Amino acid sequence: MNNVELLSGAEMIVRFLRDEGVEHIYGYPGGALLHVYDALFKEPAVSHILVRHEQAATHMADGYARATGKAGVVLVTSGPGATNAITGIATAYMDSIPMVVLSGQVASTLVGTDAFQETDMIGISRPIVKHSFMIKHPSEIPEILKKAFYLAQSGRPGPVVVDIPKDMTNPAEKFEYVFPKKAKLRSYSPAVRGHSGQIRKAVEMLLAAKRPIIYAGGGVIMGNASAQLTELAQLLNAPVTNTLMGLGCYPGTDRQFVGMLGMHGSYTANLAMHHTDVILAVGARFDDRVINGASKFCPNAKIIHIDIDPASISKTIKADVPIVGPVESVLTEMVATLKEIGETPDKASVAAWWKQIDEWRGTGDLFPYNRGDGTVIKPQAV
Template identity: 60%
Template sequence: MANMLSGGEIVIRALKDAGVKNVWGYPGGAALHIYDALHRQDDVYHLLVRHEQAAVHAADGFSRSTGEVGTALVTSGPGATNAITGIATAYMDSIPLVVISGQVPMAKIGQDAFQETDMVGVSRPIVKHSFLVTRTEDIAETIAKAYYIAATGRPGPVVVDIPKDITDPSYKVPYKWPENIKMRSYQPTNKGHRGQVKRAVKTLLEAKRPVIYAGGGIILDNASEYLTQLAQQLNCPVTNTLMGLGGYPATDRQSLGMLGMHGTYEANTAMHHADVIFAVGARFDDRVTNDLDKFCPHATIIHVDVDPTSISKNINAHIPVVGTCTAVLKEMLSIAEQLELKPDAEAIKDWWQQIDQWREDQGIYTATRYEPSSGAVIKPQDVIKALYKVTDGEAFVTSDVGQHQMFAAQYYLFDKPRRWINSGGLGTMGFGLPAAMGVQLAHPDAAVACVTGEGSIQMCIQELSTCNQHNLPIKIINLNNSALGMVRQWQDMNYSSRYSQSLYEDSLPDFVALAEAYGHVGIKVTRFEDLEEKMRECFELKDRLVFMDICVDQSEHVYPMQMPGGSMRDLWLSKTERT
């Protein structure tokens, strides 16, 4: 009989047929049959991590930087539970992943067997879907479905839990890869309702103070080109969410930068005064809207999203359109062409005059929002500016979570999609380094910078070993302020500077020595005048991982910052100035 394969062999063969080239993972008892099948082939490349959380983040970083589905392979019990943070991270940011977990044999499920965890149960609220495979004959089809579900509609992580006996090498069945997946219960909407799309175009064309509010959906759906075209045709200002940075070129005149809690003054103020807001691939996150009751009081809201549950969830949409960003934007462009209507040039001109005034007064790039660096005082913002300069704005930048993340989002101007890789929704410290591994694997010749802090980097620092094994020459830009910066900032603002558990005192490791211990290069920067030169030195070492430990000012805060309970435009602009 042709093509008789064991369950373990089917898993690997199915991955190959799903187009998977690389898998991040960690072996263990329940996954050993699969790992043995992996060892006997060359089609699927496996990268051994040091902790399962990193496997999922790496698959995630791979996916975010390429648009392909990422894949992780873990064992049962602790392997599966270690993967949970990674899965939750991907779920919150709608990243397509397939996570395959080994499970104890069918007969032992429910018996508190060694390394048994109900993975389908534990992961249920943080997956797009999950499967427990109960027959060897079902493996191929289940894996095909998993990739289909992960990548279509609103993307997300899918768990495939496979009991060990199902992958037993002694039981072989005919292998068949399903070419087409059809599910009666899953048929995501792609094209927007034409009548609604037409209303959206008309409303946008008639607007006097329009703003395009573009989110991560633009990146996920590769819709930047159409967004840019539409915005430029309408001469409409564009603001991007944290997840949407790079969806519209940040250095373009029409870009207002990021909006929301740490968004620019001009973006937040323009949103507040807008008469039409065109939200596309965004979900009115609480870190964007501030107080819902005070949100953009004058605006008619057009909301395009592939996920109907995102529409009118937080903010009521006057013109809801369910569809993918690309399909709807394309249709909008074609309708705009057919309609006789033109934007009200006079009104739009006035609107721009107003926005340019805001920019000039309080803009994050035109006004000096912080004391300049000098000598031993290096401002974290200046580190990001140096990074931007040295990499010509062309690097892939991953980040961890905290002040450094916001500084990177504010000061690294992303002109292209899929260059900015961060955990926006879940806010997972420890994401940056493993995500950078996925990015570097996908783009071996590109400059990949992991902007991090001494807090976040220590949450997955063991992956320095993985980078050594797999030759991943990441550049780690550690903004070291010896404190949990964002926690400290909140403690300054809300807790009378009582720094409860946010300071490391003298306990931090020598990061340069640590990097060297892992076989990498370490560079320490303590003076501002050395910053740019050392940064250049770092990026010139193209085939080495370089850990740049940069001592930055501990007292620095991230501004602007929305005031709790306020509208979008109610901002702290510095420690002493507010709107």
Template identity: 55%
Template sequence: MAEQMTGAEMVIQALVDQEVEHIFGYPGGAVLPIYDAIFQNDKVEHILVRHEQGATHAAEGYARSTGKCGVVLVTSGPGATNAVTGLTDALLDSIPMVCITGQVPTPLIGSDAFQECDTVGITRNCTKHNYLVKSVEDLPRILHEAFYVATSGRPGPVVIDIPKDVQFALGNYANPNISSHPTYKPQMEGELDAIKIAVDMMLKAERPVFYTGGGVINSGDDATKSLREMAELTGFPVTSTLMGLGAYPADGEQWLGMLGMHGTYEANMAMHDCDLMICVGARFDDRITGRIDAFSPNSRKIHIDIDPSSINKNIVVDLPIVGDCGHVLEEMVRLWRAKTNAPRTEEIQPWLQQIDQWRAVKSLRYEKSDSVIKPQYAIERLYELTKDRDVYITTEVGQHQMWAAQHFHFNQPNRWMTSGGLGTMGYGLPASVGVQVAHRDALVIDIAGEASVQMTMQEMSTAVQYGLPIKIFILNNEYMGMVRQWQELLHGGRYSSSYSESLPDFVMMAQAFGAHGIMCDDPKELDDKIMEMIEIDKPVLFDCRVTKEENCLPMIPSGKAHHEMILPDTADIGNIIDEKGKVLV
């Protein structure tokens, strides 16, 4: 039954109908009718952020950790433009989000009115889709259609731009229960004949590898389960992109670690030397492929992806399968069991032995110290002291992000929230707010850098206001670490503007926000201080002072191939690796 209500009330009713429990936002003149409707409802909790970018990242953290759609509400003009970074981040990392923006009244659109901007035009290239609502009669359909578009197929952000007069206007509301769209029909099930060919290729491979990505996690628990079952059935080694960590357990025997620019030696060498690459829910981005013309030169490639535009976009593959990872993997499991119920461990034994030799290089090793805290050691201790807890990790962007990916181990999906495609500094703190809102009793830790975390530090105020006991674990090396590392390796050590001068006292900053501050620069005190951080029931800023000029290794330099890695103690490694990257021992 249709019910008459204002456009603003329709927004809230649609959120309720979509089972939205939390919305992240910041008020302004062009959305005050919606905020008035929020005030009069008790079913949707509004989380007041301190900056609209914080709202989008909080919604990303919420969505990534729950599998639900994140929701954002911002005003017109600067409210919308401040959200652009988070929208772009969500688009590149395939995060479902609906962002509702206010707009000036329809008669004023195009007049350069106060706080007017062309939101639809600005966000066209950083959203999956966007709408300008011109009539209250269209609003119910658009609201529900936006959720369908954001969450179906390859997930992504959708913007709904609602002029103020449409928010005030009266109209009839009914839930259209949208489950399809006449012009948007994502293909969920892969072509059966193609899946059969893929299974046949896997049965003949001698050097296979599963290359998995965030699409497996986006597909849901069934996809994760099917991936693990497929790996067990085949006996094939598994690696992952930054966004796919946790889809396959880090303590699994077939796990190679993360691949790519800062991936493990064994993962990158397996990708380079394999004869069959099964890409599941990843997109062959440049941080994975390295030099395109030298990428996995002797392999046949299977690419499973729900987004047809990703197929053959960067790497030409031998067998494309368009479909949802979960559906395709489930069908693969069924077909594999129909042909054989035994893994191919014996047939690929030489390949597994070669991988063990690459593992012996121990590419993640680092020089230990009793006098200073090494960043890798800090992450290792953080992992060991939290691994038995209900823990969720977010990160900022930089060296600390890569060290976290290398040394914190994920055995479950949806526990790792980081900015992958866009590489957004400032992502982790507001993302941790969103994760903590979704998981009130969990331990939520943002592994941060002292430069990156300052970009959205104001969101500590949000955490304090809502009693969200997020832990901000700062690896403080007083540099923009990744920038400094590249300047050292590629620019002759000319550290142009990469030194973080005039850093705040993070302990005093925590106190100013009403949070708890901790500083540690002694490895002998680190465990006790980490436990103090964990056990206190309030937001914490932990200033962990680490070695200043530590490089994040291994590393594939820009423009190089997988087998051209810079490894720790390269001089020593050179004694056991030939010029082609083959281990000689």
């Protein structure tokens, strides 16, 4: 008990962020969070990036999360500060970006009284977050923040809002602070691996395919599975296409890459997808920019769909082989299963498929093109 540290609610928030490894916070000060800013000023390990509008804070945190894989952290005040953050929160939710938004709120005794700058941030944000919390006692702060970071970064990543009434950060009240090592959430248990039977079924389907294609989305990048995807694609000698969110998950200069898919995608990718007989969809959601109508999408294809989020599978296009699990572990097991089986796709069928793809490339695509001598940047290469 001699090592117990007593901190105010505001100090707990800042200390937790430091202990969680947060290095940068993006925000704009306001009255409801002034105590937090006072504590933040005294903590050199956590850097605050001042914006001029709260929406900018959420977009900056979004970019930080995409670049690092860590949760972006946002600090906004009550009322207009919180509502200004909504667009950036919605963007993070749609793109599965980990983000923790700490929003100020009126004192707990004033909640529900239409007090100055009171806004129901919990209700407003509910459709566009993984979860929303309201701090009801300062002693809850470490545990709730731990849950918020765990939720934001696990399973299908996304934003989490923590609403903080002003009296929860009162510097005159001190409480015991202990950094929680683990979040305790009884009702939340994301898959840690895919079903081995489904994975084997998927591998066998790919080996039997005559015109396979791999369709990769942003989940490959968020799931750190680019290396596994590349190895699997090369073992199968299958063409690879991706979504806008998936750009970069497979080498764009590789011969097997046929370009981005969808209404803004390449001629080759769209024709290859339409004529394929087996689709391996990895971390992609079959949105309207790709399918352009479920009834006409890939009428002759069997679909294998891998995603960490079970709600994303068969949402718009029915999967023949659904696999719920982290894409990295699922693809790793697929590669191992493929090597264990020891077979390769039929060479004649694969050769005929690539011959057709190369014909599409030559007639209507950006490739081949004159790359020049390297002194001038070609738009096609970019």
